[in-house]
Amino acid sequence: MFVPLSRPDITGQEIEAVIDIMKSGILSIGPKVNEFEETIADYVGLKHAVAVNSGTSALHLIVRSLGLEQGQTMLTSSFTFVSSANVAIYEGAIPVFADIEESSLNISPQTLEEALERYAKKGLETDCMNLPPFQPDLFMGVDIFGHPMDWDEIERICERNGLPVIEDSCEALGTVYKDRKAGSFGLAGAFAFYPNKQITTGEGGVIVTNDASIAQMCRSMRNQGRGISENWLEHVRLGYNYRLDELSSAMGLEQMRRIDEILSKRDSAAKRYSELLSRIDGVTVPAIADYVTSLGWFVYVIRLEDSIDRDGFMDYLRDNGVQCRDYFRPVHLQPFYIKQYGYKEGMLPVTERVSRQTVAIPFFSNLSQEEQEYVAETITRAVERSG
Ligand SMILES: Cc1ncc(COP(=O)(O)O)c(C=O)c1O
Structure with a gap:
């Protein structure tokens, strides 16, 4: 798939x-x-x-x-x-x-x-x-x-x-x-x-x-x-x-x-992912703060425990047909920003740590249950392999 x-x-x-x-x-x-x-x-x-x-x-x-x-x-x-x-x-x-x-x-x-x-x-x-x-x-x-x-x-x-x-x-x-x-x-x-x-x-x-x-x-x-x-x-x-x-x-x-239909489909897809993925050790699903009335989901981004090699994890997903991306690399560590402003690693510890752990996985309004289950199974296998 x-x-x-x-x-x-x-x-x-x-x-x-x-x-x-x-x-x-x-x-x-x-x-x-x-x-x-x-x-x-x-x-x-x-x-x-x-x-x-x-x-x-x-x-x-x-x-x-x-x-x-x-x-x-x-x-x-x-x-x-x-x-x-x-x-x-x-x-x-x-x-x-x-x-x-x-x-x-x-x-x-x-x-x-x-x-x-x-x-x-x-x-x-x-x-x-x-x-x-x-x-x-x-x-x-x-x-x-x-x-x-x-x-x-x-x-x-x-x-x-x-x-x-x-x-x-x-x-x-x-x-x-x-x-x-x-x-x-x-x-x-x-x-x-x-x-x-x-x-x-x-x-x-x-x-x-x-x-x-x-x-x-x-x-x-x-x-x-x-x-x-x-x-x-x-x-x-x-x-x-x-x-x-x-x-x-x-x-x-x-x-x-x-828009209401689109947002509702995205919300259901996000909830389904959170249910499927929160069972996997080493994977953290997105948190929603108490002050949020409702979320217009843009992407679905999981975080991996430090013990999981993210590059190997993403390679495994891609090799198995699951597209993913390491959203986001910190702006201050982009090559242009380092050259232009002299920004360095260590300036923003949480940003830098989080950005080493995040992976955006397939997410769109018409993501089917079957596709989500396949993504979750592939993630489970990727985590097991890295253990
Ligand atoms: C947070 C944020 N700001 C700005 C932009 C820029 O939008 P565009 O790609 O349409 O120029 C994006 C697009 O991805 C974004 O995610």
């Missing part, structure tokens, strides 16, 4: 909708992008949504609309996809990191306070950088694998420190924290719609916010810096072509019509 890591959940509805757009002749800057934006804003419970061509573009425009500048610092997690931190570098700013907590794999109120205190007292010195004591200029919270941060506490700490907050909720569409949807924390949030996400537009992303000026800036910058009049040949600021096309928007709209 072959079980892929992910597979998009596409029905005839999405296919029909995309064909209709092709027939309509309006492939970009049309009605579907507006409809998609309204649907997303309503769903998250915010006033504005600005659709763009990727989650990275969404985060970049948020950071830029807040005026993050050359030489400033943005505090975020290192246990994330690289673009969370890269968007600060696009603006000449320096990404600095807080460690995560073991259970949610997110920055916690405690690890946030520790990082703020450390940077305020000692600054940051590496082989290629010497930052005197500082307070970060921006905090980007990440809801990793769809699991929310403890947002009430996080927002309180940031407010007390006068630290502006944004949310990388790219992996958390549908997640609810104490009755508030992910994406609605801080000044603005971002979602991503790559095919392994809860919903997909092929490539795509969206900025969500209650702040009209952030929305307006993002709208202008995604469209080559055109002003409100959208005069085609007038560019009032530096812009980009980050537009989401009509085909992608139509597909996203159909996916959003099925």
Whole structure:
């Protein structure tokens, strides 16, 4: 049996909708992008949504609309996809990191306070950088694998420190924290719609916010810096072509019509995995914090005991048709970050330990019971072999 890591959940509805757009002749800057934006804003419970061509573009425009500048610092997690931190570098700013907590794999109120205190007292010195004591200029919270941060506490700490907050909720569409949807924390949030996400537009992303000026800036910058009049040949600021096309928007709209069904299928698949896998010695299944109202599952990531050789484990899974991936390698230890900023092993002990233990296993809405049982059996055998 072959079980892929992910597979998009596409029905005839999405296919029909995309064909209709092709027939309509309006492939970009049309009605579907507006409809998609309204649907997303309503769903998250915010006033504005600005659709763009990727989650990275969404985060970049948020950071830029807040005026993050050359030489400033943005505090975020290192246990994330690289673009969370890269968007600060696009603006000449320096990404600095807080460690995560073991259970949610997110920055916690405690690890946030520790990082703020450390940077305020000692600054940051590496082989290629010497930052005197500082307070970060921006905090980007990440809801990793769809699991929310403890947002009430996080927002309180940031407010007390006068630290502006944004949310990388790219992996958390549908997640609810104490009755508030992910994406609605801080000044603005971002979602991503790559095919392994809860919903997909092929490539795509969206900025969500209650702040009209952030929305307006993002709208202008995604469209080559055109002003409100959208005069085609007038560019009032530096812009980009980050537009989401009509085909992608139509597909996203159909996916959003099925969002409850999609999330419910993902939830059932996650519960089934937790039941099957928690019986296996040496394997830890994802923990869900008490403050989570519901989880918009993005991926299913297990942790292996240190005694299990992860490379051998993953090779065995792959040799037996079970795709898997070592999500995530810490951002601060990516070759580019080591070279550019002199970051080193030992700076973020929990992030580094966790990232040596994690394995993402096949997870998608239409994962069948048979496929899940096969994955669980293969994992059992892989663990036994390593013992
Ligand atoms: C946490 C996080 N942030 C940002 C992104 C970037 O999204 P995209 O790949 O659409 O640019 C991703 C995508 O995987 C992500 O997981």
